[in-house]
Amino acid sequence: GENVEQHPSTLSVQEGDSAVIKCTYSDSASNYFPWYKQELGKRPQLIIDIRSNVGEKKDQRIAVTLNKTAKHFSLHITETQPEDSAVYFCAASGQTDSWGKLQFGAGTQVVVTP
Amino acid sequence: SAVISQKPSRDICQRGTSLTIQCQVDSQVTMMFWYRQQPGQSLTLIATANQGSEATYESGFVIDKFPISRPNLTFSTLTVSNMSPEDSSIYLCSALAGGGIYGEQYFGPGTRLTVT
Numbered sequence: 017g018e019n020v021e022q023h024p025s026t027l028s029v030q031e032g033d034s035a036v037i038k039c040t041y042s043d044s045a046s047n048y049f050p051w052y053k054q055e056l057g058k059r060p061q062l063i064i065d066i067r068s069n070v071g072e073k074k075d076q077r078i079a080v081t082l083n084k085t086a087k088h089f090s091l092h093i094t095e096t097q098p099e100d101s102a103v104y105f106c107a108a109s110g111q112t113d114s115w116g117k118l119q120f121g122a123g124t125q126v127v128v129t130p
Numbered sequence: 131s132a133v134i135s136q137k138p139s140r141d142i143c144q145r146g147t148s149l150t151i152q153c154q155v156d157s158q159v160t161m162m163f164w165y166r167q168q169p170g171q172s173l174t175l176i177a178t179a180n181q182g183s184e185a186t187y188e189s190g191f192v193i194d195k196f197p198i199s200r201p202n203l204t205f206s207t208l209t210v211s212n213m214s215p216e217d218s219s220i221y222l223c224s225a226l227a228g229g230g231i232y233g234e235q236y237f238g239p240g241t242r243l244t245v246t
Binding site for chain 1: 236
């Protein structure tokens with residue numbers, strides 16, 4: 017089955033700096049890669065996703081890149097703000113015979129200090 | 131998108147008892163799932179809740195322990211049976227919404243279960 021590794025486990029950044037979280041996956045059939053933000057005590061919230069026919073996707077201060085050859089994808093947050101502090105999870109899904117099933121990375125605790 | 135609610139939001143249960151968690155989606159969805167998230171950990175898929183047929187369980191999870199129902203396209207239940215302290219966790223349902231196989235997956239708020 018799919019295995020997703022996520023690094024780093026914790027990330028401290030100064031407000032205004034950029035944050036990058038990297039994930040690798042093992043199943044070359046995976047073709048959908050969402051990112052979730054989870055604040056303490058809250059549900060995971062979908063913040064951006066990318067599909068295998070796209071190399072990069074951007075939404076305001078966040079962007080995701082995908083390298084299918086190397087089987088890795090990354091989340092980039094620019095101009096970080098204190099409200100970006102949360103745990104971020106990457107995930108991968110085949111959306112074929114494992115339709116919709118998400119395999120999650122271990123998570124990255126992001127702390128943005130003013 | 132989909133708005134998902136869960137009941138109860140939290141519960142404290144005694145060892146050996148069972149708890150049923152309800153998940154309601156505000157629109158009809160093709161796929162619903164149940165995940166477990168232990169404190170400070172990532173999410174682990176328990177099973178896919180199939181409408182009109184038995185749920186599909188992931189490795190390490192069995193129907194006798196986690197029976198699931200899905201009577202229609204907007205509702206599902208997960209029962210945690212014969213609970214032990216190791217079952218203390220957050221249980222989340224999710225739904226794949228908006229676009230068939232190209233849909234996005236949204237989560238309910240979770241049910242925090244403590245087993246004493």
